[in-house]
Amino acid sequence: MPADQLAPPERIPRGYAAALGVTSVAVAVGAGHLAAALVAPAASPPLAVAAAAVRLAPLPVVEFATSTFGTADKLVLFVGVAVVLVAVAALAGLASRRRPLPAVAVVVALGVVAGAAAWTAPSFAQLDVVPALAATIVGVMAVRWLHRGLLPVPVEPSDPSPADADPGTVTRRGVLHGSAALGLVGAAAVVAGGAGQLLGRGVGDSRADVTRLLAAARVAPAPPVPPGADLTAFGAPSVITSNADFYRIDTALRVPALSATDWTLRIHGMVDRELTLSFADLLARPLVERTLTLTCVSNEVGGDLVSTARFVGVDLRDVLRDAGVRDGADQLLSTSVDGWTAGTPTAVVLEPDRGALLAVGMNGEALPREHGFPVRMVVPGLYGFVSATKWVTDLELTTFAARDAYWVQRGWAQQAPIKTQSRIDRPRAFGSVPAGPVLLAGTAWAQHTGVERVEVRADDGPWQTAELATEVNLDTWRMWRAELDLGPGRHVLQCRATDRSGATQPEQRTAPVPDGAAGWHSVVVTVS
Numbered sequence: 001m002p003a004d005q006l007a008p009p010e011r012i013p014r015g016y017a018a019a020l021g022v023t024s025v026a027v028a029v030g031a032g033h034l035a036a037a038l039v040a041p042a043a044s045p046p047l048a049v050a051a052a053a054v055r056l057a058p059l060p061v062v063e064f065a066t067s068t069f070g071t072a073d074k075l076v077l078f079v080g081v082a083v084v085l086v087a088v089a090a091l092a093g094l095a096s097r098r099r100p101l102p103a104v105a106v107v108v109a110l111g112v113v114a115g116a117a118a119w120t121a122p123s124f125a126q127l128d129v130v131p132a133l134a135a136t137i138v139g140v141m142a143v144r145w146l147h148r149g150l151l152p153v154p155v156e157p158s159d160p161s162p163a164d165a166d167p168g169t170v171t172r173r174g175v176l177h178g179s180a181a182l183g184l185v186g187a188a189a190v191v192a193g194g195a196g197q198l199l200g201r202g203v204g205d206s207r208a209d210v211t212r213l214l215a216a217a218r219v220a221p222a223p224p225v226p227p228g229a230d231l232t233a234f235g236a237p238s239v240i241t242s243n244a245d246f247y248r249i250d251t252a253l254r255v256p257a258l259s260a261t262d263w264t265l266r267i268h269g270m271v272d273r274e275l276t277l278s279f280a281d282l283l284a285r286p287l288v289e290r291t292l293t294l295t296c297v298s299n300e301v302g303g304d305l306v307s308t309a310r311f312v313g314v315d316l317r318d319v320l321r322d323a324g325v326r327d328g329a330d331q332l333l334s335t336s337v338d339g340w341t342a343g344t345p346t347a348v349v350l351e352p353d354r355g356a357l358l359a360v361g362m363n364g365e366a367l368p369r370e371h372g373f374p375v376r377m378v379v380p381g382l383y384g385f386v387s388a389t390k391w392v393t394d395l396e397l398t399t400f401a402a403r404d405a406y407w408v409q410r411g412w413a414q415q416a417p418i419k420t421q422s423r424i425d426r427p428r429a430f431g432s433v434p435a436g437p438v439l440l441a442g443t444a445w446a447q448h449t450g451v452e453r454v455e456v457r458a459d460d461g462p463w464q465t466a467e468l469a470t471e472v473n474l475d476t477w478r479m480w481r482a483e484l485d486l487g488p489g490r491h492v493l494q495c496r497a498t499d500r501s502g503a504t505q506p507e508q509r510t511a512p513v514p515d516g517a518a519g520w521h522s523v524v525v526t527v528s
């Protein structure tokens with residue numbers, strides 16, 4: 001047989017080529033994720049790229065994403081990044097049927113993108129380039145190794161396959177060899193990625209220790225929720241939201257893994273004395289517990305981005321007074337470990353009866369990691385985006401003229417007190433109820449002002465005053481219930497609250513941007 005007939009077909013079959021691309025990129029991502037868990041938790045390549053996408057996205061896109069996908073927007077983003085990555089990787093593989101160079105080039109380019117994403121993050125530290133570097137090196141090695149393994153082996157005389165097979169046909173030995181190589185690299189990707197995920201989660205998880213410390217600490221407790229404050233039996237939400245049910249809003253694609261031992265808070269800028277507090281310094285100050293209702297500015301009328309917890313912390317006002325706030329410092333700019341910022345009016349934080357906290361505990365335990373472990377800010381009466389910085393590590397006294405915080409740069413308001421709102425929780429929208437007296441129940445909030453009155457009506461009829469539950473405090477939502485006599489058919493139920501300043505919610509619906517939604521909540525029900 002002439003020697004040239006033994007020459008190996010020099011192209012990888014299409015399916016294998018695509019798999020080469022996808023598997024190589026997968027093991028690169030896995031290696032990057034593992035390297036990140038070891039040296040630079042925030043800089044895992046897929047997380048860094050997704051975070052950069054969030055930073056670069058124009059405001060309308062971000063608004064569309066949050067309004068369309070709600071709190072699932074992060075999942076949608078990750079799935080989006082994954083789909084694009086798989087497509088690019090498969091194409092890179094297909095372009096590399098003869099030579100590995102195109103796939104190598106694509107892996108390097110992806111590495112550069114991941115490196116740039118980490119580099120441009122507001123929280124960039126030098127080690128943050130390591131994961132992208134590790135991913136690139138492992139990805140290039142995988143491409144070259146798989147390419148060698150997947151190029152079909154020469155057809156040997158003893159082989160049962162026809163000797164005149166088309167170039168590009170793989171022999172059985174080639175199939176086994178190629179699948180094994182792909183399987184091996186795929187398994188390495190899963191192991192590395194999984195290890196990265198596990199290690200990343202474990203870093204700094206001293207929550208149980210903090211929970212124990214708080215249980216042993218002397219805390220001025222919040223008055224218990226008074227009898228008559230809860231109307232859960234009638235369908236209103238529970239006054240205290242469990243930590244598991246507490247709404248969560250933030251830009252963190254991976255919850256920062258801080259350790260209470262390593263945490264410090266720097267207080268600087270327009271102050272007389274710059275301060276740096278450790279977690280132990282914080283716990284050495286008087287601890288107080290306060291029941292407070294947090295609300296997100298993105299909450300739509302009738303929405304559920306509002307929850308209440310018993311927060312334990314230290315008075316933020318006292319801490320700022322220790323640092324000595326200079327005249328003219330009208331903005332308290334707080335920064336989280338991942339670079340997110342909020343700007344709070346200094347005057348509000350310094351109000352003696354405001355009760356602003358550097359919070360460390362929530363509902364009897366350390367702050368859950370999703371809610372800011374080990375320390376977050378909470379300022380009663382202000383929307384979260386201007387006050388409730390989680391994973392806070394830096395407080396700068398500055399001016400509103402000098403600095404715009406994260407969401408202000410993206411078109412949201414600089415000043416954002418929570419708007420008085422009310423919500424019908426029962427009956428459920430589009431539910432059906434039997435005819436006769438129909439029971440309505442819900443909640444209303446006017447943090448730091450207090451809820452004076454809630455009214456309900458059906459079908460633009462006369463307003464009827466609801467029965468208010470016992471008040472917990474001015475900073476906490478207030479439950480209500482009412483009864484309306486409704487005949488069979490479709491009805492529109494509405495509610496509106498009046499706060500202690502005498503202001504009644506305006507009827508006019510406005511969108512959450514830039515400073516919170518307004519308008520009356522209404523639900524449509526069928527009485528049968």
Ligand SMILES: Nc1nc2c(c(=O)[nH]1)N[C@H]1C(S)=C(S)[C@@H](COP(=O)(O)O)O[C@H]1N2
Nearest residue numbers: 247248249250251296336340384385388390
């Ligand atoms: N570090 C950080 N803190 C943050 C945010 C964020 O994106 N990053 N979002 C804020 C917003 S918009 C709100 S409404 C509250 C929500 O707090 P929660 O998730 O504990 O309910 O956190 C605030 N603190």
Ligand SMILES: [Mo]
Nearest residue numbers: 296297384385
């Ligand atoms: Mo928010």
